Amino acid sequence: MIADSALRRQRLTEAVLPVAIAAAIALVTGDLLILAIGQAPATVYRLLLEGTWGNGYGTGQVLYKATTLIFTGLAVSVPLVAGMFNIGAESQLAAGGFAAGTVGMLLPPATPAPVAVAICLLAAAAGGALVGAVPGVLIARAGANEVITTIMLNVIVLSALNWAVAAHLHVPETLHTPAIAAGTVPRLAELVPSLSGSAANATVLLALLAVACTGWLVVRSRPGFALRAVGSGPDAAAAAGIAVARTRLGAFVLGGALAGLGASNFVLGYKHYYEDGFAGGSGYLGIAVAIAGRGRPLGIVLAALAFATLSQGGLAIHAVVPKQIADVVQAVVILAVAATTPAVARRLRAGVA
Amino acid sequence: MPGLEAGVMLPLALLAQLLRIGTPYLLAAGGGVLAETGGMMSLALEGYMLTGACAAAFGAAATGSAWGGVVAGAAGGAVAAALFALATVRARADQIVTAIAINLLAVGATRFALRVGFGSSSNSARIPGFGALDPLVVVALVAMPLLAAAIARTRFGLRLRAAGERPDAATAAGIDVARIRILAILASGALAGLGGAYLALDQHQFTDEMTAGRGFIALAAVIFGRWAPLRVGLACLLFAAAETLALRLQLTSAVPSQFVSMIPYALTILALIRGGGGRSPAPAALGKWAD
Numbered sequence: 146m147i148a149d150s151a152l153r154r155q156r157l158t159e160a161v162l163p164v165a166i167a168a169a170i171a172l173v174t175g176d177l178l179i180l181a182i183g184q185a186p187a188t189v190y191r192l193l194l195e196g197t198w199g200n201g202y203g204t205g206q207v208l209y210k211a212t213t214l215i216f217t218g219l220a221v222s223v224p225l226v227a228g229m230f231n232i233g234a235e236s237q238l239a240a241g242g243f244a245a246g247t248v249g250m251l252l253p254p255a256t257p258a259p260v261a262v263a264i265c266l267l268a269a270a271a272g273g274a275l276v277g278a279v280p281g282v283l284i285a286r287a288g289a290n291e292v293i294t295t296i297m298l299n300v301i302v303l304s305a306l307n308w309a310v311a312a313h314l315h316v317p318e319t320l321h322t323p324a325i326a327a328g329t330v331p332r333l334a335e336l337v338p339s340l341s342g343s344a345a346n347a348t349v350l351l352a353l354l355a356v357a358c359t360g361w362l363v364v365r366s367r368p369g370f371a372l373r374a375v376g377s378g379p380d381a382a383a384a385a386g387i388a389v390a391r392t393r394l395g396a397f398v399l400g401g402a403l404a405g406l407g408a409s410n411f412v413l414g415y416k417h418y419y420e421d422g423f424a425g426g427s428g429y430l431g432i433a434v435a436i437a438g439r440g441r442p443l444g445i446v447l448a449a450l451a452f453a454t455l456s457q458g459g460l461a462i463h464a465v466v467p468k469q470i471a472d473v474v475q476a477v478v479i480l481a482v483a484a485t486t487p488a489v490a491r492r493l494r495a496g497v498a
Numbered sequence: 499m500p501g502l503e504a505g506v507m508l509p510l511a512l513l514a515q516l517l518r519i520g521t522p523y524l525l526a527a528g529g530g531v532l533a534e535t536g537g538m539m540s541l542a543l544e545g546y547m548l549t550g551a552c553a554a555a556f557g558a559a560a561t562g563s564a565w566g567g568v569v570a571g572a573a574g575g576a577v578a579a580a581l582f583a584l585a586t587v588r589a590r591a592d593q594i595v596t597a598i599a600i601n602l603l604a605v606g607a608t609r610f611a612l613r614v615g616f617g618s619s620s621n622s623a624r625i626p627g628f629g630a631l632d633p634l635v636v637v638a639l640v641a642m643p644l645l646a647a648a649i650a651r652t653r654f655g656l657r658l659r660a661a662g663e664r665p666d667a668a669t670a671a672g673i674d675v676a677r678i679r680i681l682a683i684l685a686s687g688a689l690a691g692l693g694g695a696y697l698a699l700d701q702h703q704f705t706d707e708m709t710a711g712r713g714f715i716a717l718a719a720v721i722f723g724r725w726a727p728l729r730v731g732l733a734c735l736l737f738a739a740a741e742t743l744a745l746r747l748q749l750t751s752a753v754p755s756q757f758v759s760m761i762p763y764a765l766t767i768l769a770l771i772r773g774g775g776g777r778s779p780a781p782a783a784l785g786k787w788a789d
Contacts, residue, residue: 182614230594287771290780292541292594293721294770296714297763308756429598436595467613472606479599480581483591 155493160439162489164448167437167481174477178470189462189470196461197454203461205333205343209410210453211446212345213238215352216407217431218438218445219359220273220400224291225435226363227396228376233280233295234404235428236302237273241405243306244272245412246419247314249325261327262413266351269409270402276302277401278394285390291397299428310421321420330414346414353446355403360442372396404428430456433479452478512742517635518700520738522547522709524638525693526716527734528645529575529686531727534720535649536682537662537783541597542582543690544713545604550575550691552608555704556615557695558625567625567699568634568692575691576684578604583683587676593785601713609706622704634696641689642731649727658682662781690716718766724779737762 176186197203217234224231231237248268252261279298283289307320314322330348334341363369371392374382379389411423430452437451438444452475459471526547530540550571557570582600585591609619616622628634649655660668661675661682668675690713697712698704715737723730744758 178610232594232598283767283771289767289770292539293717294767296541297718297767300711300714300763301760301767304756304760308754311756312754426602429602432595432598433602467610469606469610469613473603473610476599476603476606480585480591480596480603483595483599484585484589486592487590 159490159493160441160444162493163482163485164437164439166485166489167478170481171474171478175470175474178473179466182466184466189466192462192465193454193458197458201337201339202342203457205340205345206457207450207453208333208340208349209344209346209415210456211449212349212352212410212414213407213427214430214434214449214452215356215445216410217404217428218434218449219355219431220277220404220407220428221431221435222438222440222445223359223363223372223400223403224393224396225440226369226376227372227393228379229284229291229393229396230432231277231280231295231397231400232292232432233276233298233401233428234431235424235426236299237276237401237404238407238428239306239424240276240302240401241269241273242408242412242419242423243309244405245269245328245408246322246325249328249412250323250418252325252327254326256327258327258329262330265325265328265413266406266409269405269407269412271405273405273408274398274402277397277399277404281394281397281401284397285394303424307421310419315421316418319420320422321416321418324417325412328413329417330409332414344415346410348410348414351406351409355406356442356446359399359403368392368395404431430475433475436479437482512746515742515745516735516738517639519741520735521632521635521638521696522693522712523716523719523734523738524641524731525634525696526690526713527719527723527730528638528641528727529689529693530716530720531642531645531649531723531725531730532658532682532689533679533686534725534784535662535781536658536679537665537781537786538586538679538683538686539593539597539785540686540717540720541594542578542600542713543686543716544709544711545597545601546575546578546687546690547694547697547709547713547716548601548604548608548707549578550687550694551698551708552611552622552694552704553577553691554695554698555622555625556611558627558699559623562626564626564628564699568695571691571695571698572688573691575687575689575694577687578691579683579687582687583680587680587683605707608704612704612706620706622698624702625698625704627699627702632696632700634692634699637692638696642727646727654678654681659781662783665783665786715762718762721780722762722766722769724769725781726779737765 179186179189197207217238220234221231245265245268249265280291280294283294284291310320316323330346333345371387374387375389375392383389412419434445434448434452438448455471455475459468526543530543533540553574554567554571558564558567578600582596585596586593612618657673657678660673661678665675694709697708719730719733719737723733740758740761744755747753
C-alpha cells in the first residue's frame with residue numbers, strides 16, 4: 146500500500162509539475178513583453194485580475210468562455226485516452242452549433258422549454274458526433290491518419306457551413322441564422338444577480354456534468370477500459386479481444402458529440418442563433434486545455450478556467466498593453482507544457498527506479 | 499484582331515494568376531518535404547509562413563528594400579522553426595502539440611508585433627515589393643527540382659532519408675539524427691518564411707493572419723504528392739489551378755467558391771484513404787523517435 150501511494154503521488158507530480166513550470170515560464174514571458182513596451186508587470190496583472198475575477202461581469206465572462214473550453218477540452222481528451230489526436234474539435238463545435246441553431250429555429254415556438262432544450266442539445270451532440278464520425282470511420286476503415294484527416298476536415302466543414310449560412314440561412318446583412326424559436330437556456334444572472342450583463346448561462350452546469358460523466362466513463366466503465374487499453378497499446382488490446390477500430394470510432398463520435406454540445410453555450414445560452422465563425426479558435430484551445438489538464442476531470446476544469454481567464458483578461462489589460470500579450474502567453478503555456486512533460490517524466494521515473 | 503489578343507492574353511493572365519497563387523504553396527511545401535523526409539511532422543508550416551510574412555514586412559520597412567524583406571522573412575520563418583526544433587528534437591516534446599502551439603504563438607506574436615511596430619491591429623505600413631518579375635516566383639519554381647535532386651543525390655539527402663526512415667539504423671551508422679533533423683526543420687522554416695515573405699511583398703503590406711491556411715494547403719500538397727518533391731510541386735500547382743479556377747468562376751458565380759476552396763483538403767483526404775491499402779508512402783519514422 147505504501148508503494149501504491151508513492152506511485153500515485155509520483156503520477157500526480159508528473160501531471161502537475163510540467164504545468165507549474167509552464168505557468169512560471171509563461172509568467173516570465175508575460176513580464177518580458179510587458180516590460181518591453183515600458184509598462185509595469187504588477188499594474189498589468191492587477192488589471193487582469195480586476196477585469197476577470199475582480200467583478201461579477203468579468204467572472205461571468207470567464208465562466209462563459211471556460212464552459213466552451215471544457216467541452217472542447219473533453220472532445221480532445223476522450224480520443225487522446227485511446228491514443229488519438231482530435232484536431233477537429235473546431236469544426237465539430239461549429240457543426241453542433243449549426244445543428245442546434247437550425248433545429249431550434251424550426252421548433253414550434255410553443256414547445257415546452259425542457260423539451261425544446263433537450264431536442265436542441267441532442268441536435269448539437271448529433272451535429273458534432275457526425276463530424277467526429279468521419280475521421281473515426283476513415284481511421285477504422287482506411288487506416289487514414291487522424292491528425293491530417295481532422296485538420297483537413299475542419300476546413301471542409303467550416304467552408305460548407307459558411308456556404309449554408311451565407312447562401313441560404315442568414316438574416317440579411319449578417320452571417321447568422323434567424324433566432325431559435327424555442328430552447329433557450331437561462332442566464333446565470335437570473336440566479337446570481339451580480340453576474341448580470343455577462344454571457345454566463347446554465348450550460349456551465351451541463352459542462353460540469355459532462356466532465357463528471359466522461360470521467361466516470363473513462364475510468365470506471367467497460368467502454369472506458371477499452372479506450373485506455375487501445376491507448377496504451379492497440380496490438381495488445383486487439384490480442385485481448387478488444388475491437389480496436391470500433392473503439393477508435395466510438396472515441397471520435399463521443400469526442401465530436403462533446404464538442405457539439407459545447408455549442409449550446411453560445412447558441413442556446415448566449416446569442417440564441419448560429420453565427421458563422423462563432424467557434425473562433427475554441428476548438429484549438431481545447432487541445433491546450435486537454436494537454437494542460439492532463440486528461441483529468443479537475444485538470445480540464447482548471448485549465449479551461451485558466452485559459453478563459455487569459456482570454457478575458459486580455460480585454461481587461463488592453464487599455465495599457467496590447468491584448469495580444471494574452472494570446473502569446475496562452476501559446477507559450479502550451480509550448481512549455483509540451484516541452485517540459487517528457488523531461489519531468491524521465492527524471493521522476495529515473496528517481497523512483 | 500481582338501479575338502487573337504484575347505486568345506493569347508487570357509492564358510497568360512491565367513498563368514500569371516496561377517503562379518501568384520502557387521508560389522507560396524511551392525515554397526512552404528518545399529519546406530514541408532524537407533522536414534517530413536527527415537521524419538518531422540510539418541503541422542507548423544502555417545506558423546512559419548505567418549511569422550515570415552510579418553518579419554518580411556518589418557525587414558522591408560526597415561531597409562526600404564524588398565530584398566531586406568526576403569532576408570527577414572526567411573529568418574523569421576527559421577526562428578519560428580527553431581522554437582519547434584528546440585521543443586521537439588531537444589526536449590522531445592510532442593510534435594503535434596508543439597506545432598499547434600507554434601501556430602497559435604505565430605498568430606499572437608505577429609498581432610503583438612503589428613500593434614507595437616505599426617500601431618495597428620489589422621495591417622502594416624505599405625512596404626516595397628518586387629513588381630512584375632518577382633525573384634521569389636523563380637525560387638519557388640526551381641525549389642522542387644532542386645530539392646528532388648538534393649534528397650535523391652546528395653550525402654545530406656541520404657542522411658535525411660535515413661533519419662526519416664530508420665533513425666535507429668542511422669544512429670548506429672554514425673549519423674547525428676538530431677542534428678540532421680534540426681537542420682531540416684530550420685531550412686523548412688526558412689522556405690516557408692519565404693512563402694510568407696512573398697505574400698507580404700506581393701501585397702505591399704502584412705495583414706493580420708494573412709497566410710489564411712496556406713500552410714495547411716502546403717501540408718496537403720506534401721501528402722497528396724506522396725512526399726516526392728516533384729509530385730508535391732505538381733500538387734501545389736494543381737491546388738493553385740483549382741483556386742485560379744475558383745476566382746474565375748466566382749466572377750460568373752457558377753459554383754459556390756466555398757466548394758472550390760475545399761478541393762485541396764478533399765483531395766488530400768481521398769489520397770489518405772487510397773493510400774491506406776498498400777504500404778504508406780510517408781517516411782516510416784514520421785513523427786516518431788527511436789532512441
